[in-house]
Amino acid sequence: MDICTNLLFLKILAYCQTALRILRFVIPIGLILKLILDFYKATISGKDDASKEILSLSYRRIGAAIIIFLLPTIIDLVVSLVEDAISYNGVNYQSCLVNIENIDYYEELAYWEKELENQLLEEEKRNAYEKLKAEEQQYLSTHQNTNNTDSDGKFMGQTYGNLTEEQLKDIAKICQREQGTAAGAANEASLMANRYELLSRSSKWKNQSFYNYVLKSGWWAPAKNGKYKSTNLKPSVLNEVKKVLVDGRRTLPLYVDEHDWTGDLEKIVNPGGKTYRTRADFKNRSNFLRDQTVIYNKYGAVYTYYVHGHEGGDADPFGYTNSAKKKVDSMNK
Numbered sequence: 001m002d003i004c005t006n007l008l009f010l011k012i013l014a015y016c017q018t019a020l021r022i023l024r025f026v027i028p029i030g031l032i033l034k035l036i037l038d039f040y041k042a043t044i045s046g047k048d049d050a051s052k053e054i055l056s057l058s059y060r061r062i063g064a065a066i067i068i069f070l071l072p073t074i075i076d077l078v079v080s081l082v083e084d085a086i087s088y089n090g091v092n093y094q095s096c097l098v099n100i101e102n103i104d105y106y107e108e109l110a111y112w113e114k115e116l117e118n119q120l121l122e123e124e125k126r127n128a129y130e131k132l133k134a135e136e137q138q139y140l141s142t143h144q145n146t147n148n149t150d151s152d153g154k155f156m157g158q159t160y161g162n163l164t165e166e167q168l169k170d171i172a173k174i175c176q177r178e179q180g181t182a183a184g185a186a187n188e189a190s191l192m193a194n195r196y197e198l199l200s201r202s203s204k205w206k207n208q209s210f211y212n213y214v215l216k217s218g219w220w221a222p223a224k225n226g227k228y229k230s231t232n233l234k235p236s237v238l239n240e241v242k243k244v245l246v247d248g249r250r251t252l253p254l255y256v257d258e259h260d261w262t263g264d265l266e267k268i269v270n271p272g273g274k275t276y277r278t279r280a281d282f283k284n285r286s287n288f289l290r291d292q293t294v295i296y297n298k299y300g301a302v303y304t305y306y307v308h309g310h311e312g313g314d315a316d317p318f319g320y321t322n323s324a325k326k327k328v329d330s331m332n333k
Contacts, residue, residue, distance in 0.1 A: 020072050028065035035061050154249035157193060160210055161246050167211045172241040173231040174214065177222035182236040183251075184310030187318060188259075189241045190250035195219065195257050198324050252318060255328035258295075258303040259318040266296045268305070283314055295319055 004010075067074075163171070171192070175185035196213045199205065205213045215223045222228040243249045262282040269275045276287050285308060287293070293305035295317060303319040 017072075020075075024069050024072055027068045031061045031065045154243075154251060155190075155253055157190075157248050157250045157254050158197060159246060159248040160193070163211060163245060168242060168245065169233055169238060170228065171211070171214055171245070172238040173228040173233050174220050174222045175241055176234060176237045177228050177231055178220060179309045179316065180313070181310040182234065182240045184315065185237040186240040186244050186251045187307070187309050189244040190252040191256060191259060191318065192220075193245060193250065194252065194254055194324075197254070198257055198327060252306065253320070253328070255320045255324045256306050256318055257320055257324040258301060259309065259316040260295070260297045260301075261316050262314055264297045264299070265317075266298045268296070269294045282317075288317055 171189065172185060175188040175192075178188045179185050192214050193210070196205070196210050205217065208216075214220065218224050222231075244251065262279055265282045267275055267277045268282065268287060270287070270289060270293050276282065276284075281287055288305045288308070290306055291304060295301075295303050295305055301321070303321045304325075305317055305319045307318050308315040309318055
């Protein structure tokens with residue numbers, strides 16, 4: 001598209017042409033009115049010199065008015081005569097003036113070009129999204145076995161045998177700080193692996209290791225504040241964490257991706273709309289129904305209850321978000 005079909009250039013040229021057309025009338029009329037006023041003043045004064053001066057000035061003003069009135073015609077004539085000389089890169093400036101009359105056409109053309117550009121952009125976005133979803137589905141189908149459990153009822157998941165002993169100890173310390181007991185640590189380690197596998201394919205952790213995710217994601221407070229480093233690790237906790245991560249024997253379904261301590265809960269809602277809002281209610285485990293109670297925390301998360309982290313005490317309720325459940329369930333279809 002050359003400059004004579006460029007909508008912005010045509011609009012600027014149209015504005016200039018309109019302004020010139022207005023001025024060709026306004027300025028001559030103003031000069032004539034000024035001339036009449038000068039003659040009137042000279043007549044009242046009765047001075048011959050003033051009349052002669054006004055008469056001389058009138059010729060110049062009338063000439064200027066005529067020139068200004070004819071200026072658009074003169075410009076068109078000059079452009080027409082020297083069109084070949086001023087043409088640049090094949091641009092025909094006379095055609096630019098003609099295209100001004102068809103500016104509505106070029107506005108419509110620009111509109112549809114923009115619509116086409118938006119459609120192509122949306123298509124690119126859809127293609128990128130579908131590609132990401134396909135990669136995610138492939139990843140989950142490769143790394144997650146959602147139906148199999150072992151003889152002890154453990155959920156079989158991806159294994160992390162590449163973790164070093166020191167890395168396993170760091171993770172076990174974080175789990176111990178989070179839950180306290182060996183059983184609770186097994187649940188915490190299962191949650192860690194679940195979250196990593198569900199989130200890492202569509203986040204900045206895509207190319208990060210499981211160990212880096214646990215320590216640097218900011219999701220686990222003991223890792224974030226570094227307090228896990230001073231933890232006196234229990235052998236039973238380390239043993240349970242190894243079963244989960246090295247052997248792949250998880251204690252939670254592979255879609256469980258959330259938990260909170262009771263102090264972070266905002267409310268829990270049971271079937272029928274029965275709602276609990278106090279800390280005492282949150283500590284009462286009879287208020288939690290597996291796959292039925294909906295948990296709301298103060299950070300805006302919403303998820304469905306599955307189990308508490310360990311027996312006794314103020315244990316964390318674990319649960320799953322709808323998105324995590326759908327992702328894993330889709331692998332069973």
